[in-house]
Amino acid sequence: xxxxxxxxxxxxxxxxxxxxxxxxxxxxxxxxxxxxxxxxxxxxxxxxxxxxxxxxxxxxxxxxxxxxxxxxxxxxxxxxxxxxxxxxxxxxxxxxxxxxxxxxxxxxxxxxxxxxxxxxxxxxxxxxxxxxxxxxxxxxxxxxxxxxxxxxxxxxxxxxxxxxxxxxxxxxxxxxxxxxxxxxxxxxxxxxxxxxxxxxxxxxxxxxxxxxxxxxxxxxxxxxxxxxxxxxxxxxxxxxxxxxxxxxxxxxxxxxxxxxxxxxxxxxxxxxxxxxxxxxxxxxxxxxxxxxxxxxxxxxxxxxxxxxxxxxxxxxxxxxxxxxxxxxxxxxxxxxxxxxxxxxxxxxxxxxxxxxxxxxxxxxxxxxxxxxxxxxxxxxxxxxxxxxxxxxxxxxxxxxxxxxxxxxxxxxxxxxxxxxx
Numbered sequence: 105x106x107x108x109x110x111x112x113x114x115x116x117x118x119x120x121x122x123x124x125x126x127x128x129x130x131x132x133x134x135x136x137x138x139x140x141x142x143x144x145x146x147x148x149x150x151x152x153x154x155x156x157x158x159x160x161x162x163x164x165x166x167x168x169x170x171x172x173x174x175x176x177x178x179x180x181x182x183x184x185x186x187x188x189x190x191x192x193x194x195x196x197x198x199x200x201x202x203x204x205x206x207x208x209x210x211x212x213x214x215x216x217x218x219x220x221x222x223x224x225x226x227x228x229x230x231x232x233x234x235x236x237x238x239x240x241x242x243x244x245x246x247x248x249x250x251x252x253x254x255x256x257x258x259x260x261x262x263x264x265x266x267x268x269x270x271x272x273x274x275x276x277x278x279x280x281x282x283x284x285x286x287x288x289x290x291x292x293x294x295x296x297x298x299x300x301x302x303x304x305x306x307x308x309x310x311x312x313x314x315x316x317x318x319x320x321x322x323x324x325x326x327x328x329x330x331x332x333x334x335x336x337x338x339x340x341x342x343x344x345x346x347x348x349x350x351x352x353x354x355x356x357x358x359x360x361x362x363x364x365x366x367x368x369x370x371x372x373x374x375x376x377x378x379x380x381x382x383x384x385x386x387x388x389x390x391x392x393x394x395x396x397x398x399x400x401x402x403x404x405x406x407x408x409x410x411x412x413x414x415x416x417x418x419x420x421x422x423x424x425x426x427x428x429x430x431x432x433x434x435x436x437x438x439x440x441x442x443x444x445x446x447x448x449x450x451x452x453x454x455x456x457x458x459x460x461x462x463x464x465x466x467x468x469x470x471x472x473x474x475x476x477x478x479x480x481x482x483x484x485x486x487x488x489x490x491x492x493x494x495x496x497x498x499x500x501x502x503x504x505x506x507x508x509x510x511x512x513x514x515x516x517x518x519x520x521x522x523x524x525x
Contacts, residue, residue: 275360443500
């Protein structure tokens with residue numbers, strides 16, 4: 105079943121100077137027509153006084169509930185069992201991070217074999233308005249238990265054709281085969297999304313170097329174009345189809361998640377906000393931008409896939425989302441954020457196999473049922489169920505303890521976990 109959603113021209117991810125304290129466990133969510141009756145609340149995961157502009161977080165594999173929170177401005181905070189960080193690292197001391205507007209440190213992802221290699225990957229703006237990059241660093245711990253980041257190497261660069269600070273994308277996930285996927289914005293140049301010789305407006309798939317002190321990548325089999333073609337890192341436009349491309353036709357896919365073989369993308373559009381899905385083991389997915397924005401009945405684009413959920417800021421579905429949110433307010437702007445598909449044992453089974461998504465501006469957080477093929481299982485006209493209200497949500501991550509953890513950039517900035525009051 106398909107629904108409408110709206111996209112905003114940009115997602116204004118502005119750094120903040122003041123961070124406010126999370127107000128305890130307050131703020132409940134109500135049930136929608138698609139879920140069992142259950143209310144949700146917020147519980148501090150960190151001391152919000154000490155985390156500035158949190159934009160993403162990731163749990164450290166093999167270390168229980170230890171995690172890092174990254175700041176858009178370039179700080180990496182390490183937490184290990186307490187509300188206060190063990191320490192923080194200024195990432196800009198070891199690699200370039202340009203922040204402001206939609207730019208900055210945008211995503212963090214640990215390698216699936218972290219226990220053996222100690223590698224962590226970051227998506228960041230490396231040259232203002234021109235280049236976004238993925239870099240690899242090595243994590244160690246000193247004698248006091250502080251997290252240390254070193255051995256910075258560049259994996260790949262995404263170079264824009266012009267000078268624009270927005271539409272950077274910013275998603276990173278590792279697939280089950282340990283290939284790295286990155287969701288890349290169109291660089292505020294819509295023509296790039298359907299251009300096979302550019303990496304912008306795409307999902308790219310690579311095998312990053314794991315050699316100590318050595319960056320770069322190789323091309324795995326199974327992408328959209330010939331693996332022997334010239335690599336397109338730091339190339340504005342290649343003479344050949346870029347072998348890194350796995351899927352295409354995206355505007356600003358700021359957040360991406362994966363469940364099994366199914367990739368989920370939250371694409372911030374110009375008229376419609378979209379949740380898209382595809383199986384990463386196939387290589388024909390084209391989401392239509394800029395020819396299509398939202399659902400279309402027919403398309404001549406080879407491999408075109410309609411969004412599984414979509415809404416316009418002014419349509420009936422967006423109004424229904426707000427109506428199920430006791431605190432929902434129509435802001436006139438919209439930017440879709442997606443999180444993980446929940447697979448834990450908390451919440452009495454009410455959120456099992458549900459994909460989290462949120463509206464950055466209007467502040468509704470929802471969860472929609474999904475199946476093993478990336479389709480939605482909800483059968484009514486308002487996909488998903490309301491969870492809780494909070495504006496400026498930037499990530500929704502399932503922890504090893506079975507709780508969902510949420511970061512909010514400002515208004516106020518928070519890192520909390522979703523609980524039953």
